[in-house]
Amino acid sequence: MSKYSAIGKSPIRRDAADKRRDGLFYTADMTLPGMLYGKVLRSPHAYAKIKVLDITKAQALPGVISVVTR
Numbered sequence: 518m519s520k521y522s523a524i525g526k527s528p529i530r531r532d533a534a535d536k537r538r539d540g541l542f543y544t545a546d547m548t549l550p551g552m553l554y555g556k557v558l559r560s561p562h563a564y565a566k567i568k569v570l571d572i573t574k575a576q577a578l579p580g581v582i583s584v585v586t587r
Contacts, residue, residue: 553582 560567572584 570586572586575581575584
């Protein structure tokens with residue numbers, strides 16, 4: 518008999534029945550009135566030094582509430 522009792526065995530999935538019945542609620546699927554969404558834009562160049570950041574085009578887009586930068 519092995520001294521390890523969990524290795525090589527399937528864990529008990531206590532939430533499996535809820536997942537099958539669509540009864541499990543994920544906060545990522547939640548929508549509330551007045552909810553805002555975010556978008557992250559990263560540089561396509563891994564080690565580039567960003568010297569100038571012009572956010573005027575982003576601010577001019579319809580529905581944009583705020584532009585947050587580092």
